[in-house]
Amino acid sequence: MKSAFHSVGLPDVPILALIDRVADAGYRGIELNAETLPWAGPHVTPDTPPQERRTIRTACAARGLAIPAIGAHVEMVGESAEARQAAIRFVEGCIDLASDLACPFVHVLSGPQAxxxxxxASWRWFADAIARCASHADGRGVGLGVEAIAGHLFHATDDYHRLFHDLPGSTxxxxxxxxxxxxQGENPARVPDELGDRIRHVHLKDGKGRFPDFAFPPLGQGTIDFHDLAGRLRTAGFNGFASVEYEAQVYGYALxxxxxxxxxxxxCNSLEIDR
Structure with a gap:
């Protein structure tokens, strides 16, 4: 496995400065955030101009950093057909952005049930949107992935099984x-054990508590056994990027x-990533 840092963790640092700082810290990749959050703006979006795209790609190459993933998180099961179409266009724009940045992977989420x-009905809307975006991603040479999110329509390990069953012709x-x-009280080990061949990217973010009373504390301060997960991922043959996704500041951890x-x-070093 290889280490990366998710740019959402330092949303106020300009992207070119962040590229240098991530490289200086010893990471091998930088994941780019395209999501607008209440507490963090995106570093890239489908509206990122061509010159800036070239500058980002050149800066990463100069520092030996890969761009392993773009987080294209937008609610894809909105109440109106117009909102759902806009979400699809956003994800397709992020896929085009990934292609321009030589980034092999874009991941999405569902949003809460409409x-x-x-x-x-909400599931059908989401599955149809994923099928359309996966087709666009195939045409651009980019992989499309889904992230299960607590409180969302798509939130559980079994949801992956259902989606793969419902869309057998989609990548x-x-x-x-x-x-x-x-x-959510699930055993995260089910994912590498049951879906290891489908994993294209990993987030390193700790968790504790039970939804809706939960937090994402700094790594090592939650209840996830990352050493066990790292072993299971290696057993499953995963050799991609594990990206540190720091959101603990939202829960009162001031670092x-x-x-x-x-x-x-x-x-990452404690998990023998990059070794």
């Missing part, structure tokens, strides 16, 4: 984030920027 719609992968499974970067890389 208000006023049944579970089955879809797993973005494995154990934190969301942990805080300075250097500590976030260096602490994440030290945690």
């Amino acid at each position: 208000s006023g719609a049944s579970y089955d 879809i992968f797993v973005n494995f984030d154990p934190s969301h499974l942990e805080v 300075d920027e250097d500590t976030i970067l260096k602490g994440g890389e030290a945690f």
Whole structure:
């Protein structure tokens, strides 16, 4: 496995400066955030101009950093057809962006079940959107993955099994984030054990508590057994990037920027990532 840092962890650092700092901290890749969060803006979006795309790609190459993934998180099961179409266009734009940046993987989420719609209708909307985006990704030479999120329509290990069953002709992968499974009382080890050949990217983010009363603390301060998961991922043949996704500041953990970067890389070293 190889270490990466998810840019969402330091949203206020400009992307070119962050590329240098991530490289200086010893990571081998930088995952780029395209999601707009209440507490963090994106570093890239489908509107990132061509010159900036070239500058980002050149800067990463100069520092020996891969761009293993783009987080294209937007709610894909909105109440209106217009909102759902806009979400698809956003994801397709992120796929085009990934192609321009030589990034092999884009991951998405579902969003909560649509208000006023049944579970089955919401699931059908999501599955149809994933099929369309996966087709676009295939045409651009980019892999498309789904991340299970606590509180969302698509939130559980069994949801992966259902989606793969419902879309047998689509190329879809797993973005494995154990934190969301942990805080729902699931065993995250089911993902590498049952879906190891589908995992294209991993998030390193800790979790504790039970949804909706939960937190994502700094790595090592939650309840996830990452050493066990790392072993299971290796057994499953995963040799991609494990990306430190720091969101602990949202839950009251105040760490300075250097500590976030260096602490994440030290945690990767403790798991013998990059060795």
